[in-house]
Amino acid sequence: MAADTQILIASDKDVVTARQQGRAVALQTGFSMGEATLIATAISELARNIVSYANQGSVTLKPVRGSNGASGLTIVASDSGPGITDINLALRDGYSSSGGLGLGLPGVRRLMDEFDIVSRVGGGTTVTVTKWLA
Amino acid sequence: MLIATIQAALSDADLLELRTALVQQVVRNRSSGVIVDVTAMDVMDSFASRTLLEISHMIRLRGAATVIVGIQPEVAFAMVQLGLTLEDIPTALDLEEGLAYLQQKARSIN
Numbered sequence: 626m627a628a629d630t631q632i633l634i635a636s637d638k639d640v641v642t643a644r645q646q647g648r649a650v651a652l653q654t655g656f657s658m659g660e661a662t663l664i665a666t667a668i669s670e671l672a673r674n675i676v677s678y679a680n681q682g683s684v685t686l687k688p689v690r691g692s693n694g695a696s697g698l699t700i701v702a703s704d705s706g707p708g709i710t711d712i713n714l715a716l717r718d719g720y721s722s723s724g725g726l727g728l729g730l731p732g733v734r735r736l737m738d739e740f741d742i743v744s745r746v747g748g749g750t751t752v753t754v755t756k757w758l759a
Numbered sequence: 760m761l762i763a764t765i766q767a768a769l770s771d772a773d774l775l776e777l778r779t780a781l782v783q784q785v786v787r788n789r790s791s792g793v794i795v796d797v798t799a800m801d802v803m804d805s806f807a808s809r810t811l812l813e814i815s816h817m818i819r820l821r822g823a824a825t826v827i828v829g830i831q832p833e834v835a836f837a838m839v840q841l842g843l844t845l846e847d848i849p850t851a852l853d854l855e856e857g858l859a860y861l862q863q864k865a866r867s868i869n
Contacts, residue, residue, distance in 0.1 A: 637770040637772050638770050640771065641768050641770050644768075645768065645801065659836055659837075661833075662801075662831075662833040663836070666804050666837040666841060669802050669804040670805060673806060729805055731842070732841035732843075733841075735842070736837065736840050
């Protein structure tokens with residue numbers, strides 16, 4: 626299995642780098658162009674959240690293998706920013722604390738197969754998502 | 760008529776620059792219609808969609824129409840999954856269809 630790739634996120638240019646690398650790794654993992662675009666879109670949203678809310682953090686791309694032998698790609702978006710006060714609210718469609726469209730996190734959840742978020746106020750946020758090869 | 764062709768993946772700063780430049784050009788040229796060709800865009804996420812919406816609304820306030828052309832099928836699929844619709848901005852398959860749309864619109868006004 627390919628090694629993990631970590632991309633440091635500190636500006637909007639890094640958002641583009643992260644999603645482009647994510648697309649490349651997704652294609653290497655065996656995803657179709659359509660699925661790779663879903664993954665790249667999810668990475669774009671997650672990386673932008675890091676820049677908007679925490680200034681900096683990282684996105685890690687991890688090719689994985691599930692217990693049933695299926696290949697997949699896990700993306701870990703992590704920052705040590707202010708954290709999210711109300712995770713349920715942040716996961717609701719149309720809610721935004723930054724004047725955005727409010728589709729970021731709920732949208733990412735729809736794009737990916739697995740979604741997990743750990744956030745502590747003052748202690749940062751880690752979003753882990755996985756897409757499995759059908 | 761103004762045609763803006765996006766050549767590569769755009770950062771958020773690039774998108775905001777495009778917004779400013781397009782609105783300025785519409786004013787300078789007294790354009791009645793604008794085509795934004797996004798064929799080369801790798802991803803249309805919430806920020807890109809919001810910026811395109813803003814561009815179209817600003818241009819509409821100048822009395823001109825905007826049409827987005829060239830959204831790739833896989834990009835469209837991801838946009839719908841994400842929940843992005845581009846609301847009321849007209850879209851067309853490619854440059855040719857976009858031009859036809861704007862010409863038809865201009866005719867119906869005159």
